[in-house]
């Protein structure tokens with residue numbers, strides 16, 4: 001099957017690319033040599049507006065079964081390849097959103113297709129064990145070859161989970177357990193603690209807190225949601241905790257013109273963090289941990305300097321709080337380093353680093369001190385999925401073999417430079433271009449313009465995502481090359497040139 005897919009693909013990739021020859025293309029991007037890719041299409045191809053008639057009919061059908069308020073269109077994953085997503089109406093789009101940033105090496109990558117058909121892996125796909133009690137005999141070896149081979153500095157332990165939220169949720173629990181054991185000086189609870197916890201009362205259910213940042217996103221489960229502050233839609237009507245929320249720096253761009261202002265802004269936020277830690281301790285709700293994204297993603301691609309994060313980490317240490325870096329969206333290579341926190345250049349970046357999305361499995365790395373003292377304290381039925389480790393091993397092989405992190409750095413430069421040029425050309429529409437690797441964003445003048453640009457660009461064959469109030473975010477796969485960046489920039493320029 002895989003070979004017939006590949007040959008069909010090869011035939012398609014030889015078709016001429018009509019779109020790029022279209023008139024009205026004023027952004028003159030220097031054409032990088034197109035990589036010879038055996039398994040990818042060479043351009044978008046649009047047959048209908050998106051969603052097309054078939055997607056609309058399927059949305060109607062699904063609407064009778066589920067809420068479809070967030071469904072954009074239906075996809076044909078069999079026909080999708082590399083950086084191109086094909087929809088149910090046969091439209092082929094260059095995908096710079098990649099399933100909310102969760103596709104590491106493109107659609108139907110041959111290395112992954114091969115892994116599924118390898119008999120050696122069959123048992124991992126067919127049997128999904130309860131990993132916390134009955135792990136497969138090769139589990140330690142598989143963790144070493146996949147997750148531990150890319151462990152952040154200072155961390156030799158990893159706990160797998162299913163998704164981003166359940167990784168963070170359990171990481172928070174690990175921080176609370178660690179904090180409480182540290183505070184009582186033993187991991188043996190008192191009789192009072194044991195009896196009160198069963199009725200949601202103290203001292204067994206202590207009033208501890210986690211400090212998070214305005215604009216942060218850490219998931220939608222109840223604990224995570226208490227630290228999520230990106231959009232009202234996530235939070236409305238859901239009870240929450242009284243936990244401290246600090247301001248996240250709002251940097252001004254271009255960075256080189258606002259060095260002093262941005263340094264002051266970061267200092268202001270750090271001061272607020274310390275004030276909140278003190279205030280919550282006085283309130284009787286001590287901060288057990290601080291959680292932060294290296295780049296606030298859902299909240300609008302808000303960046304801060306390495307200096308900010310290093311100082312924040314020091315504040316956590318000084319006040320005895322665990323420091324949790326949420327790399328669910330930034331991890332896996334998209335910033336040009338495997339972990340975004342590597343850009344901070346410090347040996348002791350965190351106590352906990354959580355991940356999911358491009359890593360295919362969820363989970364969190366942690367320092368030795370955060371190992372729970374008993375079984376079942378951090379636990380659920382599956383605790384991950386060994387078949388995802390099989391895929392992750394293949395993904396890591398491809399990343400290493402094809403030097404994809406260098407590729408991300410190169411294509412990210414082209415993408416960001418192109419965004420700088422477009423914002424200079426259309427200053428009434430675009431501003432604040434920013435990014436690290438291909439993890440880039442640009443702001444539209446308002447939310448209506450942003451939403452319109454997303455739809456117009458999609459109809460021309462490029463899939464993008466929004467974030468924050470009016471930002472457009474770019475989240476291509478790691479196989480996104482300079483050639484794809486030029487392809488996007490040309491199409492985006494077409495859209496902008498038609499925009500009033």
Ligand SMILES: Cc1ncc(COP(=O)(O)O)c(C=O)c1O
Pocket residue numbers: 100163164165166168217218219220293297298326327328329330356357
């Ligand atoms: C930084 C961050 N943390 C946590 C999550 C939650 O992950 P999931 O949607 O897999 O629960 C997300 C999802 O977008 C995220 O971006």
